[in-house]
Amino acid sequence: MDKNHYILGIETSCDETAASIVKNGTEIISSIVSSQIQQQKQFGGVVPEIASRLHVEQITLVIQEALNEAKLVPSDLEAVTVTEGPGLVGALLIGINAAKAFAFANQLPLIGVHHIAGHVYANQLIHEMEFPLLALIVSGGHTELVVMKSHGSFELIGETRDDAAGEAYDKVARVLGLPYPGGPQVDQLALASDESIDFPRAWLEKDSYDFSFSGLKSSVINYKHNIEQKGGKINHNHVAAGFQQSVVDVLTVKTVKAAKEYDVKQVIAAGGVAANQGLRKSLTTALEKEGIPFYVPPISLCTDNAAMIAAAGYEMWKSGVRSDLSMNGRPGMPLKSWNY
Amino acid sequence: MIWLGIDTANSPLSVAIVKDDGLLIEESSMMKVNHSLRAMLAVEEACRKADITPSEIDAIAVSEGPGSYTGVRIGVTIAKTLAWTLDKPLYGVSSLKALAVNGQLFNGLICSVIDARRSNVYAGVYRAKGTELINVLEDQHCALAELLEKLREYNEAILFVGEDVKLHESTIREHLGELAHVAPFALNVPRASSAILLAQSADQPETVHTFTPQYKRITEAEANLVKKGSSHE
Numbered sequence A: 001m002d003k004n005h006y007i008l009g010i011e012t013s014c015d016e017t018a019a020s021i022v023k024n025g026t027e028i029i030s031s032i033v034s035s036q037i038q039q040q041k042q043f044g045g046v047v048p049e050i051a052s053r054l055h056v057e058q059i060t061l062v063i064q065e066a067l068n069e070a071k072l073v074p075s076d077l078e079a080v081t082v083t084e085g086p087g088l089v090g091a092l093l094i095g096i097n098a099a100k101a102f103a104f105a106n107q108l109p110l111i112g113v114h115h116i117a118g119h120v121y122a123n124q125l126i127h128e129m130e131f132p133l134l135a136l137i138v139s140g141g142h143t144e145l146v147v148m149k150s151h152g153s154f155e156l157i158g159e160t161r162d163d164a165a166g167e168a169y170d171k172v173a174r175v176l177g178l179p180y181p182g183g184p185q186v187d188q189l190a191l192a193s194d195e196s197i198d199f200p201r202a203w204l205e206k207d208s209y210d211f212s213f214s215g216l217k218s219s220v221i222n223y224k225h226n227i228e229q230k231g232g233k234i235n236h237n238h239v240a241a242g243f244q245q246s247v248v249d250v251l252t253v254k255t256v257k258a259a260k261e262y263d264v265k266q267v268i269a270a271g272g273v274a275a276n277q278g279l280r281k282s283l284t285t286a287l288e289k290e291g292i293p294f295y296v297p298p299i300s301l302c303t304d305n306a307a308m309i310a311a312a313g314y315e316m317w318k319s320g321v322r323s324d325l326s327m328n329g330r331p332g333m334p335l336k337s338w339n340y
Numbered sequence B: 001m002i003w004l005g006i007d008t009a010n011s012p013l014s015v016a017i018v019k020d021d022g023l024l025i026e027e028s029s030m031m032k033v034n035h036s037l038r039a040m041l042a043v044e045e046a047c048r049k050a051d052i053t054p055s056e057i058d059a060i061a062v063s064e065g066p067g068s069y070t071g072v073r074i075g076v077t078i079a080k081t082l083a084w085t086l087d088k089p090l091y092g093v094s095s096l097k098a099l100a101v102n103g104q105l106f107n108g109l110i111c112s113v114i115d116a117r118r119s120n121v122y123a124g125v126y127r128a129k130g131t132e133l134i135n136v137l138e139d140q141h142c143a144l145a146e147l148l149e150k151l152r153e154y155n156e157a158i159l160f161v162g163e164d165v166k167l168h169e170s171t172i173r174e175h176l177g178e179l180a181h182v183a184p185f186a187l188n189v190p191r192a193s194s195a196i197l198l199a200q201s202a203d204q205p206e207t208v209h210t211f212t213p214q215y216k217r218i219t220e221a222e223a224n225l226v227k228k229g230s231s232h233e
Ligand SMILES: [Zn+2]
Pocket: A115, A119, A139, A271, A272, A303, A304
């Protein structure tokens, strides 16, 4: 490569306002994330209208900071990439319209990136992706197994039929009375536990790579009610550990099975729940046993950020993918291949 | 001096370019358009038709609300991003005051109205003094009936401006009788050139990074929190 290519990434799909500059799709030059967790906490979850209002306050600041930290000016950039969907529509619109204005003002190409493609490409920032690969995407909105045969090709082989894994975590956290965001705290409680309650695992049909977590969530709620009806009190650690074991077991077994069936060169994990320590440990052990390389980005790249958007956007840019100024937020955008 | 004006505060979309106190181009549409899809396209189109490159823009005026939350945010996000990255001054203008410019020649009070559902409105009351618009009643979110009671006390002719006035025309006439005048359709169009006009007489530009819409209303979630009186954190 004779020239370095710098891509600006912008991400506002939920409650982080983020901007980043990535070099050649693999090297983070700057990554700024302004989180709304402190403001959203008092509402017990993300309030979409408040998310949108905070994005407007932060958006130009984070882009400016990303440029400053990288010591670059807009004319050094090759393209502007932004999360097009899925996500909260009002939140997406802020990033998208800022990206459009920035691209127009600086006469740069604009590229709309799928949020989950971004999560997958976060891995490109820590290790080169080798194909075919299997990606396990686990977050508050997603639980998916995707096979990639080359850059930009996504084949969905399994997904959740009800709750996403992260959603189940947040709901169980609420049952345990943990403040928002509760998912990581369930992980902490589970790790600190020496015992666990036995909750069911939803394997679904024998050949299916699909997931289901709503039954498990109901089991946890029923268990709590039963104990409390008898005047007892549940042990939070044991419940968290049992719940976590059930989720992690299903995710691990299905991931390993798919990795073998599709004969992949590597398995990668992506999304907010990929930050879960229990899941990381379980996948590492199981895949090591099979001799399949397993990669998962550091926690800062598992949670929402803009470097991952720029990393995916770089590959799209290289493939000639372009959006125009009529780009709209797509809250239910499906993950589609850009290379066939 | 080249000005870009943007108004997406409500369902109409308006973009204008003014050069040295002369209007070069203005595109206003009263159609229900998707601002997220259309607004930047309209800016690009206006610049192209006026034969202006982005870097030739010297100042930006934007309608800062009140109005549709999403609509206002799109205009403000585009305007502040352009102003920041082009390093040009940004001016936020009340969407109600910009609408009142349409009634500037009326001899009396001018009341701009934007519907806010459930018999509520966003409204601001102005009076023309020479070429200036003086604010008589601050922009606010309020019950329509309450507003009309306040207006009756002025006991003078009032022109109601805005596309949404027709939704409430009978209520307005009930409360104000002969005092009420309703603007004809041609005066209900929010015009981005009005935003520019008002911005030209503003004292000083906004601080771009911290510039936010004037929602004139806290979110429902915040209101519920206040109601609950919970103040943990
Ligand atoms: Zn995410």
